Amino acid sequence: MIEDKNKSNTKISELGEFGLIDHLTRGIKLRHKSSVKGIGDDAAVISGDIELQKIITTDLLVEGVHFDLGYMPLKHLGYKAVIVNLSDVYAMNAQPKQITVSIAVSNRFPVEALDELYDGIKTACKIYNVDLVGGDTTSSTSGLIISITAIGEAKKEDIVYRSGAKENDLLVISGDIGGAYLGLQVLEREKQVFKANPNSQPDLEPYTYLVERQLKPQARKDIVSLLKELEVVPTSMIDISDGLSSEILHICKASKTGCNIYEDKIPLDPQVISTCEEFELDSTTIAMSGGEDYELLFTIKTEDFPKIKANPNLTVIGHITAQKEGIHLITRANTKIPVIARGWNSLQEE
Amino acid sequence: MIEDKNKSNTKISELGEFGLIDHLTRGIKLRHKSSVKGIGDDAAVISGDIELQKIITTDLLVEGVHFDLGYMPLKHLGYKAVIVNLSDVYAMNAQPKQITVSIAVSNRFPVEALDELYDGIKTACKIYNVDLVGGDTTSSTSGLIISITAIGEAKKEDIVYRSGAKENDLLVISGDIGGAYLGLQVLEREKQVFKANPNSQPDLEPYTYLVERQLKPQARKDIVSLLKELEVVPTSMIDISDGLSSEILHICKASKTGCNIYEDKIPLDPQVISTCEEFELDSTTIAMSGGEDYELLFTIKTEDFPKIKANPNLTVIGHITAQKEGIHLITRANTKIPVIARGWNSLQEE
Incomplete structure (x- = not known):
């Protein structure tokens, strides 16, 4: 710069x-x-x-x-x-x-x-x-x-609240997640390196996407327009500012439902995967709890699935269940793990 | 308490x-x-x-x-x-x-x-x-x-901006001013006394009105209702948060006018006068520059004067002039002093 x-x-x-x-x-x-x-x-x-x-x-x-x-x-x-x-x-x-x-x-x-x-x-x-x-x-x-x-x-009639999700609705996410959190980790690490040696030149090249997600996030204006074009009014919607776990819990709490999310469906950028390996972090944990992605998480009726399925910006990651079934992440190994909020919480004590 | x-x-x-x-x-x-x-x-x-x-x-x-x-x-x-x-x-x-x-x-x-x-x-x-x-x-x-x-x-049609004042309009103020600033001076003094001697008991009795103006100000909801009842739509209006001088300058700048304010018309509470004497402060200076009074300052057409003149909550303190005549305070001694902004300015260096 x-x-x-x-x-x-x-x-x-x-x-x-x-x-x-x-x-x-x-x-x-x-x-x-x-x-x-x-x-x-x-x-x-x-x-x-x-x-x-x-x-x-x-x-x-x-x-x-x-x-x-x-x-x-x-x-x-x-x-x-x-x-x-x-x-x-x-x-x-x-x-x-x-x-x-x-x-x-x-x-x-x-x-x-x-x-x-x-x-x-x-x-x-x-x-x-x-x-x-x-x-x-x-x-x-x-x-x-x-x-x-x-x-x-x-x-x-177009306004979408968190509270409208119904059993069997599909849970959809825009873009990919986890990048903003990893961008912050990369920047924090470079800051420490710079403190130790002020002459060091950071090489951010392998992390360009992550750093941009942290420093210059975009709001998904395009998704709102796209949904209008596709004539899909989500049944519920929330933005992912605190992490996927936290937002899913908000939707389920407000809608009085449960939810199953499939680990293998969560959209991750290749830089997220490679940087998680480098930092020895679990990419699913980062995606679930990272936060600051500013993607949209929403639910749609199953009959609207054909309208969205071809779109590369949208990924179905799960579905809404009855409240009594709880809120679970279905892992790649097909085990059910209860989702708990571990989103970014600025009020937690250091 | x-x-x-x-x-x-x-x-x-x-x-x-x-x-x-x-x-x-x-x-x-x-x-x-x-x-x-x-x-x-x-x-x-x-x-x-x-x-x-x-x-x-x-x-x-x-x-x-x-x-x-x-x-x-x-x-x-x-x-x-x-x-x-x-x-x-x-x-x-x-x-x-x-x-x-x-x-x-x-x-x-x-x-x-x-x-x-x-x-x-x-x-x-x-x-x-x-x-x-x-x-x-x-x-x-x-x-x-x-x-x-x-x-x-x-x-x-009811919304009143700062910019609508016209030559010959009357300048009107609600309530009285200077109290909130003096309340702050009293509280600051008691804080210093308390610091020097933590066993001291402050006697705020002579300053109850001033302290209340500082600690529990009211917004003039009643004036908006009153003006409606009286069928008066002000030509311009502003609230007095930064001091009378500053607000008069805002109205005149936005309306492209001048203004004469009469020192002897500025409404002061007896506690403001007595506390100014005690603190050796000039009450007009405090009224003009004190701030935080949250009274309303507005202009009305001269023909609306009969509607407001009997109201104890409202005082005519001056009138709007042509822009070229400038913005002046006419003192009790009948001298004209240009009004300059000396309102509370949180961005000034200490």
């Missing part, structure tokens, strides 16, 4: 709060007719529509908990912070339209660093066609804090 | 992230028909209405910047964190309907402390008739962080 070493360092205090907001939000254009009023008043205004329900989701990202600026470039961080919220909107089978962005920063960040962060935020807005309509900018006593709220919309 | 000294200390890690969310949001009932889906899915769902536009506003509160747990009880903090957002919705002449609450906490907080915080949040929701529909709960490496987003609604 080529960085401009001649960047100047403008102190945030030189601009002040309102000057900084003006600076960071300059040139922002509203794309959607529904974005009636963006930044610059006490609140944003969004038009209503009797046919469309609004979807609201919010995430709080804290430096040292959710990201490490040691290997996370600020531009990527801004991008990812938006993506994690949009993923939740897509998981409702809805289209995101607006976001608000609040940040708290300490004075150690020059304005140019925040420009990088906002570059990533604006790039995500452009690619995912959402309007940045508001937020809050304040100071922090320690690290960087980012809080984003996404607002989306969908017709009432 | 009587505190229960027998409270147990449950570690957050005993509950885990989802257990904690379940615990904190237990018993929450949705009051509004528009709150289609609250906590418990990837996102909240709110119904649309062609007649009603949605208002979105968000605030990020950081421990050590916006609040000091040394004198801010957690219950009050939760209450205030909601109020500051609702105030922004009222400032659009709209009714808040939903909020999302995200918190980041370190392990030094037991679950019981978060119960206190949520008690305050739930109390505010009850009093102001808003539904808690979502949020995020995560860990923090240092202090407590609270991010709240409020969603409101209003008919298009």
